[in-house]
Amino acid sequence: MTTNEKPIGVFDSGIGGLTVVRALQRELSNENIIYFGDTARVPYGPKSPQVVREYATQDVEFLLSRDVKMVVVACNTVSAVALDVVQKLARMPVIGVIVPGAGAAVAATANKRVGVIGTVATVNSNAYTNAIRQIDRHVQVFSRACPLFVPLAEEGWIDHQVTGLVAKEYLFPFKLEKIDTLILGCTHYPVLRDAIRSAMEPHVTLIDSGSATAAEVSRTLDASGLRNPSTQHPNLQFYVSDLPSKFTEVGERFLGQKMGRVRRAEGFLEEETRK
Numbered sequence: 526m527t528t529n530e531k532p533i534g535v536f537d538s539g540i541g542g543l544t545v546v547r548a549l550q551r552e553l554s555n556e557n558i559i560y561f562g563d564t565a566r567v568p569y570g571p572k573s574p575q576v577v578r579e580y581a582t583q584d585v586e587f588l589l590s591r592d593v594k595m596v597v598v599a600c601n602t603v604s605a606v607a608l609d610v611v612q613k614l615a616r617m618p619v620i621g622v623i624v625p626g627a628g629a630a631v632a633a634t635a636n637k638r639v640g641v642i643g644t645v646a647t648v649n650s651n652a653y654t655n656a657i658r659q660i661d662r663h664v665q666v667f668s669r670a671c672p673l674f675v676p677l678a679e680e681g682w683i684d685h686q687v688t689g690l691v692a693k694e695y696l697f698p699f700k701l702e703k704i705d706t707l708i709l710g711c712t713h714y715p716v717l718r719d720a721i722r723s724a725m726e727p728h729v730t731l732i733d734s735g736s737a738t739a740a741e742v743s744r745t746l747d748a749s750g751l752r753n754p755s756t757q758h759p760n761l762q763f764y765v766s767d768l769p770s771k772f773t774e775v776g777e778r779f780l781g782q783k784m785g786r787v788r789r790a791e792g793f794l795e796e797e798t799r800k
Contacts, residue, residue, distance in 0.1 A: 529594070529751055532558055532594070537600040543712075548736045553742065559593060570644025571646065595620070599738070605653075623652050630664075630708050631657055642714065654666040696721065705730065763788065764790045
Protein backbone atom coordinates (compact mmCIF):
# COMPACT_ATOMS: atom_id res chain seq x y z
CA MET A 526 0.00 0.00 0.00
CA THR A 527 1.36 3.40 -0.97
CA THR A 528 1.27 6.33 1.45
CA ASN A 529 -1.54 7.95 -0.55
CA GLU A 530 -3.65 4.81 -0.28
CA LYS A 531 -3.31 4.66 3.49
CA PRO A 532 -6.48 5.48 5.43
CA ILE A 533 -7.46 8.71 7.10
CA GLY A 534 -7.76 8.09 10.84
CA VAL A 535 -10.78 9.61 12.59
CA PHE A 536 -11.52 9.44 16.31
CA ASP A 537 -14.17 10.61 18.73
CA SER A 538 -15.30 9.89 22.27
CA GLY A 539 -18.09 7.74 20.86
CA ILE A 540 -20.67 7.85 18.11
CA GLY A 541 -20.98 11.55 17.23
CA GLY A 542 -17.87 11.63 15.07
CA LEU A 543 -19.67 9.48 12.53
CA THR A 544 -21.32 12.68 11.30
CA VAL A 545 -17.81 13.84 10.39
CA VAL A 546 -17.15 10.54 8.59
CA ARG A 547 -20.39 11.11 6.69
CA ALA A 548 -19.17 14.55 5.64
CA LEU A 549 -15.77 13.13 4.66
CA GLN A 550 -17.46 10.55 2.45
CA ARG A 551 -19.42 13.27 0.67
CA GLU A 552 -16.29 15.36 0.14
CA LEU A 553 -13.74 12.57 -0.48
CA SER A 554 -15.57 9.58 -1.91
CA ASN A 555 -12.46 7.51 -2.67
CA GLU A 556 -10.53 7.89 0.60
CA ASN A 557 -10.09 4.92 2.95
CA ILE A 558 -11.13 5.70 6.54
CA ILE A 559 -10.52 4.09 9.92
CA TYR A 560 -12.81 5.30 12.69
CA PHE A 561 -12.26 4.79 16.41
CA GLY A 562 -14.93 5.58 18.98
CA ASP A 563 -13.97 5.44 22.67
CA THR A 564 -17.37 4.08 23.66
CA ALA A 565 -16.10 2.62 26.95
CA ARG A 566 -15.38 6.10 28.33
CA VAL A 567 -17.88 8.34 26.56
CA PRO A 568 -18.80 11.15 27.15
CA TYR A 569 -15.69 13.33 27.23
CA GLY A 570 -17.61 16.60 27.56
CA PRO A 571 -18.06 16.65 31.37
CA LYS A 572 -14.52 15.40 32.11
CA SER A 573 -11.55 17.52 33.17
CA PRO A 574 -9.08 18.77 30.53
CA GLN A 575 -6.35 16.60 32.08
CA VAL A 576 -8.43 13.42 31.68
CA VAL A 577 -9.44 14.36 28.13
CA ARG A 578 -5.78 14.85 27.23
CA GLU A 579 -4.93 11.40 28.61
CA TYR A 580 -7.75 9.78 26.65
CA ALA A 581 -6.78 11.65 23.47
CA THR A 582 -3.24 10.31 23.78
CA GLN A 583 -4.50 6.73 23.87
CA ASP A 584 -7.00 7.30 21.06
CA VAL A 585 -4.44 8.70 18.64
CA GLU A 586 -1.90 6.00 19.54
CA PHE A 587 -4.47 3.41 18.48
CA LEU A 588 -4.96 5.13 15.11
CA LEU A 589 -1.21 5.43 14.58
CA SER A 590 -0.92 1.68 15.17
CA ARG A 591 -3.27 1.24 12.19
CA ASP A 592 -0.82 3.08 9.89
CA VAL A 593 -2.96 6.10 8.99
CA LYS A 594 -1.73 9.03 6.85
CA MET A 595 -3.68 11.78 8.58
CA VAL A 596 -5.63 12.23 11.83
CA VAL A 597 -9.02 13.93 12.07
CA VAL A 598 -10.10 14.79 15.60
CA ALA A 599 -13.86 14.43 15.18
CA CYS A 600 -14.51 15.50 18.77
CA ASN A 601 -15.10 19.10 19.72
CA THR A 602 -14.00 18.48 23.31
CA VAL A 603 -10.63 17.00 22.29
CA SER A 604 -10.22 19.68 19.61
CA ALA A 605 -10.83 22.30 22.30
CA VAL A 606 -8.50 21.08 25.05
CA ALA A 607 -6.11 18.48 23.60
CA LEU A 608 -5.39 19.20 19.93
CA ASP A 609 -1.78 20.02 20.78
CA VAL A 610 -1.37 16.55 22.34
CA VAL A 611 -2.56 14.88 19.14
CA GLN A 612 -0.36 17.07 16.94
CA LYS A 613 2.74 16.31 19.01
CA LEU A 614 2.17 12.56 18.91
CA ALA A 615 0.99 12.19 15.32
CA ARG A 616 3.76 14.00 13.40
CA MET A 617 1.50 14.05 10.35
CA PRO A 618 -1.37 16.31 9.26
CA VAL A 619 -3.91 16.71 12.09
CA ILE A 620 -7.25 18.44 11.58
CA GLY A 621 -9.60 19.32 14.43
CA VAL A 622 -13.19 20.47 14.06
CA ILE A 623 -13.01 23.86 15.77
CA VAL A 624 -10.87 26.02 13.46
CA PRO A 625 -12.74 24.93 10.28
CA GLY A 626 -16.09 25.54 12.01
CA ALA A 627 -14.96 28.95 13.23
CA GLY A 628 -13.80 29.92 9.76
CA ALA A 629 -17.12 28.89 8.20
CA ALA A 630 -19.03 30.92 10.79
CA VAL A 631 -16.97 34.07 10.19
CA ALA A 632 -17.54 33.71 6.46
CA ALA A 633 -21.29 33.28 6.98
CA THR A 634 -22.13 36.02 9.49
CA ALA A 635 -23.38 39.34 8.20
CA ASN A 636 -24.01 41.12 11.52
CA LYS A 637 -20.92 39.68 13.26
CA ARG A 638 -22.98 38.03 16.00
CA VAL A 639 -22.30 34.27 16.21
CA GLY A 640 -23.73 31.67 18.57
CA VAL A 641 -22.00 28.45 19.63
CA ILE A 642 -23.62 25.39 21.20
CA GLY A 643 -21.57 22.48 22.53
CA THR A 644 -20.64 20.38 25.53
CA VAL A 645 -19.72 21.94 28.87
CA ALA A 646 -16.01 21.33 28.21
CA THR A 647 -16.11 22.87 24.73
CA VAL A 648 -18.01 25.94 25.88
CA ASN A 649 -15.87 26.45 29.00
CA SER A 650 -12.68 26.21 26.92
CA ASN A 651 -13.69 29.27 24.84
CA ALA A 652 -12.02 27.48 21.94
CA TYR A 653 -14.55 28.64 19.35
CA THR A 654 -14.52 32.19 20.70
CA ASN A 655 -10.72 32.33 20.52
CA ALA A 656 -10.62 30.79 17.03
CA ILE A 657 -13.25 33.20 15.71
CA ARG A 658 -11.54 36.25 17.17
CA GLN A 659 -8.22 35.23 15.67
CA ILE A 660 -9.94 35.41 12.27
CA ASP A 661 -12.04 38.54 12.95
CA ARG A 662 -11.75 40.30 16.31
CA HIS A 663 -14.92 42.28 15.61
CA VAL A 664 -17.18 39.22 15.74
CA GLN A 665 -19.17 38.85 18.98
CA VAL A 666 -19.56 35.26 20.19
CA PHE A 667 -22.34 33.93 22.44
CA SER A 668 -21.91 30.38 23.77
CA ARG A 669 -24.25 27.95 25.50
CA ALA A 670 -23.77 24.36 26.69
CA CYS A 671 -26.55 21.98 25.61
CA PRO A 672 -25.74 18.67 27.37
CA LEU A 673 -29.18 17.08 26.87
CA PHE A 674 -28.80 17.11 23.09
CA VAL A 675 -26.31 14.21 23.18
CA PRO A 676 -28.56 11.61 24.90
CA LEU A 677 -31.54 12.76 22.83
CA ALA A 678 -29.58 12.20 19.61
CA GLU A 679 -28.34 8.79 20.74
CA GLU A 680 -31.84 7.78 21.85
CA GLY A 681 -33.06 8.55 18.34
CA TRP A 682 -35.55 11.17 19.49
CA ILE A 683 -35.01 13.18 16.34
CA ASP A 684 -38.61 14.32 15.85
CA HIS A 685 -39.81 13.86 19.43
CA GLN A 686 -41.70 16.74 21.04
CA VAL A 687 -39.36 16.58 24.04
CA THR A 688 -36.42 17.35 21.75
CA GLY A 689 -38.27 20.33 20.33
CA LEU A 690 -39.03 21.68 23.80
CA VAL A 691 -35.44 21.21 24.96
CA ALA A 692 -34.16 22.98 21.84
CA LYS A 693 -36.47 25.94 22.41
CA GLU A 694 -35.37 26.21 26.04
CA TYR A 695 -31.66 26.03 25.22
CA LEU A 696 -31.74 28.29 22.17
CA PHE A 697 -34.16 31.04 23.20
CA PRO A 698 -31.36 33.30 24.61
CA PHE A 699 -29.80 33.45 21.13
CA LYS A 700 -32.92 35.20 19.85
CA LEU A 701 -32.35 37.96 22.40
CA GLU A 702 -28.71 38.20 21.34
CA LYS A 703 -29.78 38.60 17.69
CA ILE A 704 -27.26 36.15 16.25
CA ASP A 705 -27.39 35.41 12.53
CA THR A 706 -25.10 32.35 12.61
CA LEU A 707 -25.06 29.32 14.93
CA ILE A 708 -22.22 26.79 15.16
CA LEU A 709 -23.29 23.23 15.96
CA GLY A 710 -20.24 22.71 18.17
CA CYS A 711 -20.75 19.02 18.91
CA THR A 712 -20.73 16.21 16.38
CA HIS A 713 -24.03 14.85 17.75
CA TYR A 714 -25.93 18.02 16.97
CA PRO A 715 -26.30 17.65 13.17
CA VAL A 716 -28.58 14.68 13.89
CA LEU A 717 -30.93 17.15 15.65
CA ARG A 718 -30.60 19.76 12.94
CA ASP A 719 -34.34 19.97 12.21
CA ALA A 720 -35.23 20.58 15.88
CA ILE A 721 -32.48 23.19 16.19
CA ARG A 722 -33.58 24.81 12.93
CA SER A 723 -37.18 25.05 14.16
CA ALA A 724 -36.10 26.70 17.43
CA MET A 725 -34.11 29.44 15.68
CA GLU A 726 -35.15 32.43 13.59
CA PRO A 727 -35.44 31.48 9.89
CA HIS A 728 -32.58 33.76 8.82
CA VAL A 729 -30.02 32.14 11.14
CA THR A 730 -27.36 30.11 9.30
CA LEU A 731 -26.45 26.77 10.94
CA ILE A 732 -22.78 25.80 10.68
CA ASP A 733 -21.99 22.08 10.76
CA SER A 734 -18.35 21.82 11.83
CA GLY A 735 -18.16 18.36 10.26
CA SER A 736 -18.80 19.70 6.76
CA ALA A 737 -16.30 22.52 7.27
CA THR A 738 -13.75 20.00 8.57
CA ALA A 739 -14.21 17.75 5.54
CA ALA A 740 -13.48 20.68 3.25
CA GLU A 741 -10.32 21.46 5.26
CA VAL A 742 -9.23 17.80 5.06
CA SER A 743 -9.63 17.96 1.27
CA ARG A 744 -7.46 21.08 1.07
CA THR A 745 -4.83 19.52 3.33
CA LEU A 746 -4.66 16.31 1.30
CA ASP A 747 -3.98 18.36 -1.82
CA ALA A 748 -1.42 20.59 -0.12
CA SER A 749 0.41 17.58 1.34
CA GLY A 750 0.20 15.48 -1.81
CA LEU A 751 -1.66 12.76 0.10
CA ARG A 752 -4.90 12.43 -1.89
CA ASN A 753 -5.72 8.84 -2.81
CA PRO A 754 -5.69 8.46 -6.63
CA SER A 755 -7.36 5.06 -6.52
CA THR A 756 -10.78 4.68 -8.13
CA GLN A 757 -11.56 1.50 -6.19
CA HIS A 758 -14.38 1.41 -3.67
CA PRO A 759 -13.02 2.84 -0.40
CA ASN A 760 -12.49 0.71 2.67
CA LEU A 761 -14.26 1.87 5.84
CA GLN A 762 -13.22 0.29 9.14
CA PHE A 763 -14.88 0.92 12.50
CA TYR A 764 -13.38 0.21 15.92
CA VAL A 765 -14.74 0.85 19.41
CA SER A 766 -13.37 0.40 22.92
CA ASP A 767 -16.53 -1.31 24.27
CA LEU A 768 -19.01 -3.84 22.90
CA PRO A 769 -19.96 -2.95 19.32
CA SER A 770 -23.67 -3.89 19.32
CA LYS A 771 -25.16 -0.61 20.62
CA PHE A 772 -22.67 1.41 18.59
CA THR A 773 -23.79 -0.28 15.38
CA GLU A 774 -27.48 0.24 16.10
CA VAL A 775 -27.17 3.96 16.85
CA GLY A 776 -24.20 4.62 14.57
CA GLU A 777 -26.06 3.82 11.36
CA ARG A 778 -28.42 6.69 12.17
CA PHE A 779 -25.46 9.07 12.47
CA LEU A 780 -23.63 7.71 9.43
CA GLY A 781 -26.70 7.53 7.24
CA GLN A 782 -25.88 4.05 5.92
CA LYS A 783 -25.21 0.47 6.96
CA MET A 784 -21.88 0.10 8.77
CA GLY A 785 -20.99 -3.52 8.21
CA ARG A 786 -18.64 -5.05 10.76
CA VAL A 787 -17.65 -3.03 13.83
CA ARG A 788 -14.65 -4.39 15.72
CA ARG A 789 -13.72 -4.01 19.35
CA ALA A 790 -10.20 -2.60 19.71
CA GLU A 791 -8.67 -5.56 21.51
CA GLY A 792 -6.23 -4.67 24.27
CA PHE A 793 -7.06 -0.95 24.10
CA LEU A 794 -7.88 -0.63 27.80
CA GLU A 795 -6.12 -3.74 29.15
CA GLU A 796 -3.15 -1.83 30.58
CA GLU A 797 -5.43 0.71 32.25
CA THR A 798 -7.55 -2.11 33.74
CA ARG A 799 -4.48 -3.78 35.28
CA LYS A 800 -3.46 -0.59 37.14
